[in-house]
Amino acid sequence: MHVIKGFLILLLFLLSGDALVTLLNLPISAGVAGMLLITLWFMLRGRMQEDVALASQPLIAVLAMLIMPGVVGVFFVAGRYADQWLAFVAALVVGTFLSVLTTLILMSRFTPKEPTKDEDRSC
Amino acid sequence: MxxxxxxxxxxxxxxxxxxxxxxxxxxxxxxxxxxxxxxxxxxxxxxxxxxxxxxxxxxxxxxxxxxxxxxxxxxxLLGPATVALGIPLYQQMHHIRALWKPILFTLPPAAILAAVYSVLLAWLAGATPEVMASLAPKSVTAPIAISITEQLGGSIPVLMGGLLITGVMATFWVSVLVKILNIQDHRVIGFALGINGHAIGTVRAFELSPTAGAFSSLGMGLTAVFTALFLPIAWRLVF
Incomplete structure (x- = not known):
């Protein structure tokens, strides 16, 4: 019963998210809005609801399965995009190289030194 | 018969x-x-x-x-599952509070540049608007990337292919660049894996250490939230 109750709460936040983005004409998706609303709700209450955590665990555990049908599509539509292969290589290989480089440089510049209790000899 | x-x-x-x-x-x-x-x-x-x-x-x-x-x-079920991602996000809140300064200076530029690099390079190589819209959220974790690309008018199968390759490439480039730049802080390595390589990078980060894993989850979650807010708005202004 607790799982179903938690699932109902997730659905209610999804619907609230949908209502919010529709009424305010926001470009973000209903799911993302619902996620932010539920996080905000927990922050205001100062704790999580046990029911929601129970319903969330199995859903998060099967996330990979829920996105898998989308991956199946890749193999059926790939031929249609074959003429743009250079764009894919540029964006995915070179683009990812550049963004990894940027993140590492920014992050090592702004992160304070680790507290001395766990020294970096674990590397 | x-x-x-x-x-x-x-x-x-x-x-x-x-x-x-x-x-x-x-x-x-x-x-x-x-x-x-x-x-x-x-x-x-x-x-x-x-x-x-x-x-x-x-x-x-x-x-x-x-x-x-x-x-x-x-x-x-992807809808309620996306809402469910608010639970780990809430659980990470103490990390966000403790390190808000480096996060504030790193995450928004890194997430914006990840999208800008891919769209710009794809555009230079002659990609159609549909392909650019499919590749823009390539560093975002799949459930949220799907909703972003729907907002932008991209193709979900193309996005999914892009996400998988990006995750694998991000893991590869992090391992190469960390050696070249001599970075040993697992918080930095984990964060870079999560921001750029979403769930695939996070799996790799948990293999390195629990610290890297925690920071990778954090980087992945914040990149998803930030990109979901900024990208559709920026897209509406540019296109």
Missing amino acids: LDSLLALPNHLFETPIAAIALTLLAFFAGNQVFQWMGRPSWCPGILIAALIVVLTLVLLSVNYEVYQQGAAWLVL
Whole structure:
């Protein structure tokens, strides 16, 4: 019963998210809005609801399965995009190289030194 | 007899049950094969599962669209599952509070640049608007990336291909660049894996250390939230 109750709460936040983005004409998706609303709700209450955590665990555990049908599509539509292969290589290989480089440089510049209790000899 | 046997797969796929069962079956089988292969970072388990579905559909000569319509009943759960991601986000809140300064200076530029680099390079290489919209959220974790690309008018299959390659490439480039730049702080390495390589990078980070894993989850979650807010708004202004 607790799982179903938690699932109902997730659905209610999804619907609230949908209502919010529709009424305010926001470009973000209903799911993302619902996620932010539920996080905000927990922050205001100062704790999580046990029911929601129970319903969330199995859903998060099967996330990979829920996105898998989308991956199946890749193999059926790939031929249609074959003429743009250079764009894919540029964006995915070179683009990812550049963004990894940027993140590492920014992050090592702004992160304070680790507290001395766990020294970096674990590397 | 043989004729009716050959027609059976298409009969079974008339209701969504067969597509849902096939998806679940491939998910478990894909996971099993992934374990046997020793959990390779270059070949995510989800890719193996998808290949099992593709092979089954081709062997049974079931139309891809028919499968997709049936699986849509299962994919519907992606909505509540996305809301459920608020729970780990809330649990990370103490990390965010403790390190808000480096996060504030790093995350927004890194997430913006990840999208800008990919769109710009794709545009220079002559990509169509649809492909650019599909590649823009390539560093974002899949459930949220799907909703972003729907907002931008991209193709979900193209996005999914881009996400998988990005995750694998981010893991590869982090391992190379960390050596060249001599970075040993697992918080930095984890964060870079999560921001750029979403769930695939996070799996790699947890193999390095729990600290790297925690920061990777944090980087992944914040990149998703930030990109989901900024990208559709920026897209509306530019296009």
